Amino acid sequence: MAAMVSIRVNGVEMSVAADVSVAAALLNAGHTMFRRSVTGxxxxxxxxxxxxxxxxxxxxxxxxxxxxxxPVREGMRVTIDA
Ligand code: FES
Structure with a gap:
């Protein structure tokens, strides 16, 4: 079983694989929009x-x-434009 870490995304705690990037963790959790451009x-x-x-x-x-x-790390706080 893969090692896991806890991160918070927009204040919501989630357990993610310890050996992935933040982008991979977000995509694996179903987030496809990370931010908005200057035009929205x-x-x-x-x-x-x-x-x-x-x-x-x-x-x-x-x-x-x-x-x-x-790379993700334990206790990381991530904010995206959800
Ligand atoms: S996806 Fe991160 S810089 Fe392109």
Whole structure:
């Protein structure tokens, strides 16, 4: 059985696999929209490797973090535009 960690997404606690990125954890939980563009369009991960910047979320209060490059860790707080 895979090791798990607890993170909070928009204040809701969830248990996720310990060896995945924040983007993967969010997608596995059914979140496809991570933020909105300046015109209000829904945005989510495109490249999965740090080049498109479409997966930006707020992590532990720091906005603009690319979730595809951030491994999950115990107690992490993630905010998305849901
Ligand atoms: S999905 Fe493209 S930078 Fe994260």
């Amino acid at each position: 369009a829904a945005r989510g991960p495109v490249c999965g490797m740090g080049t498109c910047f479409e997966c930006r979320v707020t992590i532990d209060g720091e906005p603009g973090r690319r979730s595809c490059l951030e």
